[in-house]
Amino acid sequence: MTWEQLLAYCLSKPGSWQDQPWEDDVVTKVGSKIFAFLGSGEPPRIGLKCGASREVADEWLVRYPGDATVMAYIGRSGWNSLRIGGAIPDDEIIEAIDASYATVVGKLPKKDRPAV
Numbered sequence: 001m002t003w004e005q006l007l008a009y010c011l012s013k014p015g016s017w018q019d020q021p022w023e024d025d026v027v028t029k030v031g032s033k034i035f036a037f038l039g040s041g042e043p044p045r046i047g048l049k050c051g052a053s054r055e056v057a058d059e060w061l062v063r064y065p066g067d068a069t070v071m072a073y074i075g076r077s078g079w080n081s082l083r084i085g086g087a088i089p090d091d092e093i094i095e096a097i098d099a100s101y102a103t104v105v106g107k108l109p110k111k112d113r114p115a116v
Helices: 004-010 054-064 090-107
Strands: 016-022 026-030 034-038 045-049 068-070 078-084
Touching: 004 016, 004 026, 004 034, 004 090, 026 090, 034 090, 045 090, 054 068, 054 078
Parallel strands: none
Antiparallel strands: 016 026, 026 034, 034 045, 045 078, 068 078
């Protein structure tokens, strides 16, 4: 899966939109909240909310050492960085995007949630 395919998939989610809050770093948001970080580095990685807690998100680190890492600054809240094109299968990355999106949408005020 390419970076462009990941971005297109994220943008296919209801109410999602692309933003670039920092130089050269693309994120996708729903409402005003980020649900995926699509950085500009190599190898390509995607930052996602991988669990409601750090303990749940750590399951990714155990299953995919080296390809799943704790995100800087927000990792304590269950955010991980997943390497694209490594050991993590594309379908699991898609499922992780879906879960991150659902988690973020679930925390939005009802009036701000997209119609699904």
